[in-house]
Amino acid sequence: MKFIIRALLLGAVLSFNSIAQEVMLDRVAVIVDQGVVLESEVQALISDVKRNAQANNQSLPSDRALRTQAIERLIIKSLQLQMAERMGIQISDPQLEQTISNIAANQNVTLETLRRQLEIEGIAYEDYREDIREEVIMGEVRRANVRRRVYITEQEINTLLELMEQQGAEQAEYNLGHILIGLPSDPTDEDIAAARDRADKVISLLESGSDFKKIAIASSSGNEALEGGEMGWLNINAMPTLFAEAIQGKEKDALVGPIRSGAGFHILKVIDTRGIEKVTVEEVNSRHILIKPSIILSEDKAKEMLATFRTQLESGEADFAELAKEYSEDPGSALRGGELGWTDPNNYVPAFKEALAQLSPGEYSDPVRSVHGWHLIQLIDRRTDDATERRKEDKAYQLIFNRKFSEETENWLREMRDAAYIEVLETK
Template sequence: MKFLFRALCLSALLSFSSVAQEVMLDKVAVIVDQGVILESEIEALVSEVKKNAALNDQQLPSDRALRTQAIERLIMKSLQMQMAERMGIRISDPQLEQTIANIAANQDATVEDLRFQLREEGVAYEDYRENIREEMIMGEVRRANVRRRIYITDQEVDTLVNLMEEQGAEQAEYRLGHILIGFPPEPSDEDVTESRERADKVLELLNGGSDFAKIALASSSGSEALEGGDMGWLNINSMPTLFAEAVQGKKAGELIGPIRSGAGFHILKIMDTRGIETVTVEEVNARHILIKPSIILSEEKARQQLIKFKEQLMNDEADFAELAKEHSADPGSALRGGELGWADPTNYVPAFRDALAALEPGEFSDPVRSSHGWHLIQLNDRRIDDATERRKEDKAHQLIFNRKFAEETEAWLREMRDAAYIEVLDS
């Protein structure tokens, strides 16, 4: 009996030791201001990049270089999530579920189809769900901080409208690869020289046939480094001005650079090009009442409030404009009685857009949940876009905004990174 007791004790001790060792494997790898990055987070991201690279038959740099890029990505994520916490930005479960439903719908699938696909790929749905929540939060943080840095003049819009008219209906789109050899904050002449030499060496390797994505993963300071430097498809008018001037007239496969900017030296590769087809677009004229759930107002009460409004409107017991002015949480449209004016429906969030698509002129929707809150929508009318001057100006304004938003986002992230306390602990 004593022997059995000692054996059980030894077994328990070994099991506890094994658990303790497993726990010890996860540790703090990086301190980022008031937050930390765990070793397990770095390993998970590196593993994900390797998995995606294997699926896409993509070469990877050394594990050390890959780890460095993963740490940098997680530092930027941590800084944005900490800022979201300070700003009080939250994404509710209904908002999250609506976004996931929209993601599935855009792939002509259901949420159950998406769950099945994730299981096939070995991804836990809860992990996927929380990753989407974090992406939504970081998007809100970027919009809140970067939008106020953007100023667009009438002259800029007029200049671009004239340029678009000169270019005609067909405009080139480029799929760009990007490598940034960055400067440190307030670089010295020696820093600039060293960065230029590194950029020249990278260009030499690329001209010698080295894989662009692998070099980007190993060397780039750009935000697309973990994607192999792939910036995706960009219109000539929506990419950074520096890049737009450099790529014009170039063909697929060509390397460009090094190009110097305030951030460092850029090397571009034109992965592919394509034209843009001009199509007619149906525009909608709609109005809405937005009710935002809060700690005081639950999701169900917000929905029921709009159901009540719809009943009153259907029975001619209330006026839409007056309800919008009194109750709508969209300050811009509330002052106009909920009127949104003529717009391309694709400019709206998916849930709002899809609800409009199901309405006939004069009809009211049921309460619709979007990322902004609960909407009661009335479609006033539809028309085919006739490419008026106003339409051209709106398009030009959006292109300029997209370009400046991308540029200012990079600058804002860099400034936040430079101002943060970051300590990478010994591995």
């Protein structure tokens, strides 16, 4: 059966001319369950990594090691997109254009300027659009599958609150580098011993002056491998507990590890450290009307309906609360006239959050497409949170959630990878 699937998949990317000469249009590099990774995709990703490395004056490992990492990244991507298809997760063109417009706005450029920048970098706009579409889809798949694996107890929140009180307002942040020498889901003693030996060799290379990013790209099983293992700036409370305990008090350039976890052996580098000044958090009070497209109501009609509401509201012909109660398909807010109450805008889906960021108090948005449907949003007001007890609890919860979500995402991806049928085809 596997042979038949393989033959069919290979045949799908071959073409023959009129004199029966075989012409290779593309080649299947990897069979991933019901899908494939094409050679062109592998080469495109490798080219991107090389271009970024050149721009950052970063050395890279051998092409073979780079290819291995690129294939692994594309396998994980393919599995997530296949799951999205099974779950029926789609991103419509209007929603995609709204997301790209928001990206441009966040960079303080127009959409046309963004397109010119992509052209200068040699990136086709259509390719960029599809990359963004896939990123949004994969984000939705991860949220849907990983969120339910995260459990937070009241005791965990209280413990973190006590720790935060002890640390005071000033807390350290660490820019961490991470190399994971991975283990299979059910490792044997031989697997563990071999991984430990590899980890010890990596530590020896790093201690003798080898480039951390180069080794991470070549050897790490972590999600950030192709970024040179860089995890970015993390508060001590936002990183995995295993890492937090290991790097506390460590100075810049310190190497830590190998540290054993269920995923394998971790090696950390403290790329840099910085203190945190007291940060004030802005909250928003807003309301919205949600219209969901359906077989009966098209995307264009839903958008047009909200545009009409906006015109009526701005002219004083309609009342927002009454429109929300009559038309909004968000049961949680419709009965309250669309009001969502005071909240951190980061709690909203990206399209909704980004639309709010563009509004002044009292203003209405244009119709905004999110994964939930079309929204008409009004920003009622903004305020600066002064770290009340409730806010401290919310912050503690979010820190724990972010850490556990990151850990569970790694576990979920590894489990999905281990359960999949993967066949890497030989290059010729």
